[in-house]
Amino acid sequence: MKVMLCTHNSGGVGKTTLAVHLAGYLSEWGEVLLIDCDEQADSWKFFMEKEPEVPVDKGSARGIEVIANPERRSLKKLKVKPNQFDYVIIDIDTVLENTVQVILNADPNLIFVPLNRAHMYKSIDNLASVLEMLERIDGNPALPYSVVIVPLGIDKENIERELESIEYNSGKYLVADSMNDLSSKMDEAVYKDRKYIWDYVDLQDNKNYFEYLAFNASG
Ligand SMILES: Nc1ncnc2c1ncn2[C@@H]1O[C@H](COP(=O)(O)OP(=O)(O)OP(=O)(O)O)[C@@H](O)[C@H]1O
Ligand SMILES: [Mg+2]
Numbered sequence: 001m002k003v004m005l006c007t008h009n010s011g012g013v014g015k016t017t018l019a020v021h022l023a024g025y026l027s028e029w030g031e032v033l034l035i036d037c038d039e040q041a042d043s044w045k046f047f048m049e050k051e052p053e054v055p056v057d058k059g060s061a062r063g064i065e066v067i068a069n070p071e072r073r074s075l076k077k078l079k080v081k082p083n084q085f086d087y088v089i090i091d092i093d094t095v096l097e098n099t100v101q102v103i104l105n106a107d108p109n110l111i112f113v114p115l116n117r118a119h120m121y122k123s124i125d126n127l128a129s130v131l132e133m134l135e136r137i138d139g140n141p142a143l144p145y146s147v148v149i150v151p152l153g154i155d156k157e158n159i160e161r162e163l164e165s166i167e168y169n170s171g172k173y174l175v176a177d178s179m180n181d182l183s184s185k186m187d188e189a190v191y192k193d194r195k196y197i198w199d200y201v202d203l204q205d206n207k208n209y210f211e212y213l214a215f216n217a218s219g
Pocket of ligand 1: 184
């Protein structure tokens with residue numbers, strides 16, 4: 001079971017966008033569970049098209065099991081059996097303490113940290129505190145994971161330059177290749193049409209990007 005978390009302490013940078021598209025892409029390869037730990041429940045609503053009922057709501061759509069889990073209950077408490085799924089994707093809010101809790105509970109293998117053009121300066125500026133948090137937990141050898149920074153419509157070089165000046169940089173952060181700049185179209189896909197970006201006829205090629213993220217970007 002491969003567990004992937006999408007996190008950043010800035011809002012609107014692409015956590016939900018990545019989570020729903022990774023879930024959609026990976027559902028073609030295996031059993032996928034998407035856990036939405038954000039009270040806003042945007043990933044949940046993408047699939048279920050309705051508000052969740054707290055404290056835990058479960059459903060399934062487009063071949064994906066979805067759980068709304070705003071209290072960030074552990075996989076065990078959610079009654080997810082080890083290896084019940086091939087892939088578990090977790091979406092979360094911007095509170096770093098919540099991310100720490102989810103990392104301790106869910107033991108992810110792969111952590112994606114998105115940054116996008118609309119919030120380029122804020123998301124780059126706040127990257128240091130996200131990496132510091134990940135670095136400090138990663139100090140525990142029981143919790144190994146890869147961290148992949150994902151530039152959405154921003155030049156990869158911008159991020160790499162910034163990383164050089166960050167104190168908490170053990171050199172193990174990978175910066176993925178940049179995704180095409182799709183800002184308003186992606187917003188429409190996730191929040192209006194509730195469609196994967198590759199389901200628009202002229203944007204099918206973008207599926208390759210999620211294949212790359214899921215299988216190649218972490219080295
Ligand atoms: N390839 C891309 N290029 C440019 N912008 C993008 C790209 N993909 C997504 N975005 C933009 O990034 C924003 C991401 O929104 P999203 O809801 O995924 O962020 P979030 O981090 O989950 O926010 P929140 O903190 O509110 O949960 C959207 O407005 C979208 O248009
Ligand atoms: Mg979100």
